[in-house]
Amino acid sequence: MELLVAIIIGVLTCCAVFLILRARTFAVMLGLTMLSYAVNLFIFASGGLKIGAGTVLKATEEYADPLPQALVLTAIVIGFAMTAFLVVLSIRARADLGNDHVDGKLPVAKNTRQGASS
Amino acid sequence: MNHLIILPILWPLLVALLTMLPPFDQNLLLRRCLSVGGSLILLLLSLLLVIQSTDSPAQLYQLGNWPAPFGISLLLDQVSSLMLCLTSALAVAASLYASSGEDENGPFFHALLHFQLMGINGAFLTADLFNLFVFFEVLLIASYSLLIHGGGKAKTKAAVHYVILNLVGSALFLFALALIYGASGTLNMLDLGTKVATLSDTQLQLLQAAVALLLVVFGLKAAVMPLHFWLGNAYSSVSPAVAALFAIMTKVGIYSLLRVFAMVLQDAGFVASWVFPVLWWAGLLTILMGVLGVLASEDLRKMASYLVIVSVGALVAILSLGTPESVEALLYYLVHSTLATAALFLLADLIAHQRGKAGDRLVNGRKVAQPVLLGAAFIVVALSIVGMPPFSGFIGKLLLLQAVPQGSAMLWFWSVLLGSSVLLLIALSRAGSILFWQVAGSDTEARMAGSRRSIALMLLVLASPLLSLFAGPLTAWCKAAAVQLQQIANLSPGAF
Numbered sequence: 148m149e150l151l152v153a154i155i156i157g158v159l160t161c162c163a164v165f166l167i168l169r170a171r172t173f174a175v176m177l178g179l180t181m182l183s184y185a186v187n188l189f190i191f192a193s194g195g196l197k198i199g200a201g202t203v204l205k206a207t208e209e210y211a212d213p214l215p216q217a218l219v220l221t222a223i224v225i226g227f228a229m230t231a232f233l234v235v236l237s238i239r240a241r242a243d244l245g246n247d248h249v250d251g252k253l254p255v256a257k258n259t260r261q262g263a264s265s
Numbered sequence: 266m267n268h269l270i271i272l273p274i275l276w277p278l279l280v281a282l283l284t285m286l287p288p289f290d291q292n293l294l295l296r297r298c299l300s301v302g303g304s305l306i307l308l309l310l311s312l313l314l315v316i317q318s319t320d321s322p323a324q325l326y327q328l329g330n331w332p333a334p335f336g337i338s339l340l341l342d343q344v345s346s347l348m349l350c351l352t353s354a355l356a357v358a359a360s361l362y363a364s365s366g367e368d369e370n371g372p373f374f375h376a377l378l379h380f381q382l383m384g385i386n387g388a389f390l391t392a393d394l395f396n397l398f399v400f401f402e403v404l405l406i407a408s409y410s411l412l413i414h415g416g417g418k419a420k421t422k423a424a425v426h427y428v429i430l431n432l433v434g435s436a437l438f439l440f441a442l443a444l445i446y447g448a449s450g451t452l453n454m455l456d457l458g459t460k461v462a463t464l465s466d467t468q469l470q471l472l473q474a475a476v477a478l479l480l481v482v483f484g485l486k487a488a489v490m491p492l493h494f495w496l497g498n499a500y501s502s503v504s505p506a507v508a509a510l511f512a513i514m515t516k517v518g519i520y521s522l523l524r525v526f527a528m529v530l531q532d533a534g535f536v537a538s539w540v541f542p543v544l545w546w547a548g549l550l551t552i553l554m555g556v557l558g559v560l561a562s563e564d565l566r567k568m569a570s571y572l573v574i575v576s577v578g579a580l581v582a583i584l585s586l587g588t589p590e591s592v593e594a595l596l597y598y599l600v601h602s603t604l605a606t607a608a609l610f611l612l613a614d615l616i617a618h619q620r621g622k623a624g625d626r627l628v629n630g631r632k633v634a635q636p637v638l639l640g641a642a643f644i645v646v647a648l649s650i651v652g653m654p655p656f657s658g659f660i661g662k663l664l665l666l667q668a669v670p671q672g673s674a675m676l677w678f679w680s681v682l683l684g685s686s687v688l689l690l691i692a693l694s695r696a697g698s699i700l701f702w703q704v705a706g707s708d709t710e711a712r713m714a715g716s717r718r719s720i721a722l723m724l725l726v727l728a729s730p731l732l733s734l735f736a737g738p739l740t741a742w743c744k745a746a747a748v749q750l751q752q753i754a755n756l757s758p759g760a761f
Contacts, residue, residue: 167429167433172425175429179429179432179433179436182433182436183436185436186436186439186440186443189439189440189443190439190442190443190446192443192447193443193444193446193447194446194447214446214452215443215446218395218442218443218446221395221399222439225399225402225435228402228406229402229406229428229432229435232406232409232428233428233429233432236409236413236421236424236425236428237425239413239421240421240422240424240425243416243417243418243421244418244421244422249425249426249429250422250426251418251421251422251425
């Protein structure tokens with residue numbers, strides 16, 4: 148199970164890095180969302196992975212570490228808020244700057260002088 | 266328990282909420298009074314905390330009375346009370362300056378300003394790493410909104426970079442926190458400090474990975490060399506009052522570096538073997554990059570932004586020495602550089618207003634309407650930033666130079682810092698002579714600065730002579746703060 152969780156976190160992070168480097172606001176936003184999924188899983192795993200352990204104290208003999216759960220909950224909420232802000236900002240940037248590149252202007256294509264049309 | 270400790274967090278929250286409720290939400294004048302009054306009360310409160318923390322042991326405030334490793338705790342010592350005081354002094358100037366018209370661009374300016382103060386104060390007070398993350402996010406989301414407050418293409422463009430970079434930084438911060446929790450089983454700074462010595466080799470390796478990530482996160486916040494590219498555009502496109510408040514934002518990164526590396530992790534061997542050397546060279550390179558930016562700047566606001574980077578470089582380099590003398594020098598220079606750059610941001614805006622179309626660009630333009638006031642302010646600020654006597658920059662840089670031990674470190678630091686000072690002197694005197702002497706055209710449409718703007722500017726400009734006038738007691742106080750910081754590092758949370 149540890150290996151599986153590690154692979155999932157790794158794959159999510161790789162995809163996130165790829166998407167963020169695309170430098171288009173929508174792709175970056177998806178990338179950041181994926182990165183926050185990876186982070187949340189990672190925090191969750193930091194308390195140790197257990198099977199069949201209770202989440203509530205005294206309900207079972209063995210229980211999962213409660214602190215990472217509290218941390219993950221906070222991180223999820225903050226991540227949502229930040230993503231929502233970025234969505235609004237991206238729409239604003241698209242309207243203000245006329246394109247969806249994070250630099251605010253489209254890179255000039257190699258084979259044309261005009262650059263890609265927006 | 267001393268409940269005053271939590272007030273610097275709760276009071277700005279209350280003020281921010283009040284500004285959005287009737288009768289304040291409809292009346293700009295009331296909102297301005299509330300905002301400036303709120304900042305003044307915050308200043309008094311933090312002065313009270315400074316007095317309380319002086320010559321007395323550090324105090325731990327347990328939220329909800331949960332004991333330290335389980336609950337969240339706030340820590341008040343001399344260093345954190347100094348930072349609170351600096352923040353609220355900037356807040357007074359920023360809210361006063363914004364009250365002269367900048368806050369009309371949007372309804373929530375003052376609310377956002379106080380939300381940001383809440384985040385900054387929280388970050389300075391907290392003794393819990395995860396709580397530090399939460400307060401970082403609070404201050405960041407307020408700063409995102411303040412950055413684009415008023416709108417415009419340049420602001421939107423700078424904001425997109427700033428927001429995305431900081432979101433990636435936050436994700437890395439969380440990775441680091443999870444690694445630290447996995448390795449040591451605690452996120453409380455004091456608890457972590459005592460546990461570091463007992464960790465096994467595998468756990469220490471995990472901790473090293475976490476520290477490398479933290480270095481990137483705090484370096485991004487502080488704008489250290491390879492991570493500084495966002496700052497120039499962001500700081501030069503925001504409105505002046507916000508820029509003055511943002512002068513403390515990079516210092517939040519420096520403060521976090523100081524807390525976590527110099528205090529919490531000082532027992533871990535790897536901090537001395539690779540973290541501090543990395544910070545040392547990054548700091549020196551940051552100074553060089555900042556100076557290049559200052560020389561290449563085409564307007565005064567951009568110049569001020571790069572001056573922030575220069576001061577960050579000096580602070581990070583001196584931080585990496587890890588001795589009490591270096592912390593003393595760091596604290597004094599931090600206060601000086603924050604106030605001086607904030608003053609320069611306000612000054613740049615006043616000059617831009619009075620020069621018509623030329624703005625604060627370094628080109629020939631109309632004569633400023635108040636050459637005596639603005640010129641005198643410029644001379645004080647510029648000489649202070651360059652480090653000329655009798656202003657505070659001279660004493661600050663002297664302390665920095667003295668804190669460096671003899672040997673190759675001294676050779677590098679002295680040559681970089683003194684060389685950068687010469688180049689800054691050239692750049693700033695060039696800027697000053699163009700702005701004030703190379704005048705063309707008539708000054709018939711001269712616009713005088715309002716009294717609120719002048720008072721806000723004077724508050725920050727006069728801080729520099731005051732800092733050097735009271736340099737003796739101040740440096741003694743900073744020395745005591747540095748000693749206290751070292752002592753706290755060896756305490757466990759149960760010792761309070």
